[in-house]
Amino acid sequence: EPEVTQTPSHQVTQMGQEVILRCVPISNHLYFYWYRQILGQKVEFLVSFYNNEISEKSEIFDDQFSVERPDGSNFTLKIRSTKLEDSAMYFCASRTGGWTEAFFGQGTRLTVV
Amino acid sequence: RKEVEQDPGPFNVPEGATVAFNCTYSNSASQSFFWYRQDCRKEPKLLMSVYSSGNEDGRFTAQLNRASQYISLLIRDSKLSDSATYLCVVNSNSGYALNFGKGTSLLVTP
Numbered sequence: 620e621p622e623v624t625q626t627p628s629h630q631v632t633q634m635g636q637e638v639i640l641r642c643v644p645i646s647n648h649l650y651f652y653w654y655r656q657i658l659g660q661k662v663e664f665l666v667s668f669y670n671n672e673i674s675e676k677s678e679i680f681d682d683q684f685s686v687e688r689p690d691g692s693n694f695t696l697k698i699r700s701t702k703l704e705d706s707a708m709y710f711c712a713s714r715t716g717g718w719t720e721a722f723f724g725q726g727t728r729l730t731v732v
Numbered sequence: 733r734k735e736v737e738q739d740p741g742p743f744n745v746p747e748g749a750t751v752a753f754n755c756t757y758s759n760s761a762s763q764s765f766f767w768y769r770q771d772c773r774k775e776p777k778l779l780m781s782v783y784s785s786g787n788e789d790g791r792f793t794a795q796l797n798r799a800s801q802y803i804s805l806l807i808r809d810s811k812l813s814d815s816a817t818y819l820c821v822v823n824s825n826s827g828y829a830l831n832f833g834k835g836t837s838l839l840v841t842p
Contacts, residue, residue: 650828661835662776662819667828675828710775717827718764723775 621645623724625711631730632701640696640727642711651694652712701731736822738833746841749810753836755803755820764823767805769816776819810840
């Protein structure tokens with residue numbers, strides 16, 4: 620069964636460093652997402668990406684964040700100058716259409732120290 | 733008003749019990765509704781989509797009331813393996829984002 624894959628599963632970084640989280644969405648999907656979940660809190664929408672551009676972003680997704688689809692398969696989230704409060708689980712997701720269900724990767728646990 | 737609201741629980745029920753979860757959403761223009769399940773420190777996994785006519789999948793039944801902006805999930809004959817957090821998910825007005833409720837925690841005990 621096709622699945623969304625994310626790497627790494629766990630990333631530890633020092634405050635102020637840049638990190639890149641990587642995702643390979645399901646191959647025939649057209650919509651790509653990043654979500655985050657701070658421990659014990661809800662799953663929060665960060666950004667959606669469609670047709671090679673950001674289609675929607677939340678207030679959380681400020682200039683510190685950027686996304687890219689550098690080739691036909693990878694989808695990345697870059698976090699510049701990480702802060703302690705960026706520590707969370709980051710989930711990538713993809714879906715075939717705008718109104719269909721989304722499939723989530725297993726997540727990258729980011730720890731900023 | 734929060735976009736998607738759920739009773740956080742926890743719901744503690746014995747095996748075999750029937751349990752119901754409710755969810756309300758604020759955006760009357762929302763078109764897609766889902767229930768996801770999340771196990772501790774794992775990714776959300778689709779449990780079922782929710783259709784206007786209501787739908788059933790084995791022991792699980794989902795209902796949608798557009799007039800009241802209300803979604804429900806009924807679990808019959810609860811199993812130990814049903815213990816998880818159940819997430820109500822609603823499409824944003826734009827259709828791009830999926831907005832999550834905080835989730836309802838279920839613990840099924842022997």
